[in-house]
Amino acid sequence: GENVEQHPSTLSVQEGDSAVIKCTYSDSASNYFPWYKQELGKRPQLIIDIRSNVGEKKDQRIAVTLNKTAKHFSLHITETQPEDSAVYFCAASISGGSYIPTFGRGTSLIVHP
């Protein structure tokens, strides 16, 4: 089955810095890659996703890049703010029907004011 590795497990940055979280996956059939943000004590929320026919996608301060050849994808957050502090999860899923995600272990992002 699919295996998703996520690094780093903890990331500490200063407000205004950029943050990058990387994930690698094992199943070349995976072609849908969402990212979730989970604030402490709250439910996960989808923040951005990318499909295999796209190399990069941006939404304001966040962007995701995908390298299908190397089987890795990354989340980039620019101009970080304290409210970006949360645990971020990547996932990989085969499309063509239902969404059956395999998640990374999560990255705890801490943005210091």
Next chain:
Amino acid sequence: KAGVTQTPRYLIKTRGQQVTLSCSPISGHRSVSWYQQTPGQGLQFLFEYFSETQRNKGNFPGRFSGRQFSNSRSEMNVSTLELGDSALYLCASSPTGTLRETQYFGPGTRLLVL
């Protein structure tokens, strides 16, 4: 629209017991997925129900089961509880469960097995 709701929010059980958790999806959503979240294993997919049928299943033992009712509400059941079943159980709903749709998570049920 009201969001996804889960009951109960917290539960304490002892080993060997069974437990039933409930999830009410957003009105109009027919796909309900269940996930287990633990510090050790992270977030893992349990199963997905659509139109009262289990459509997909993750890699969990048969002690974990579920069902969906005609109003799309879903329940999951864990029998013969083990200490390792202590976790946050999340459900998420979407209109039909395809990749084009965003899944909305409920607040979760935190289960502690003693």
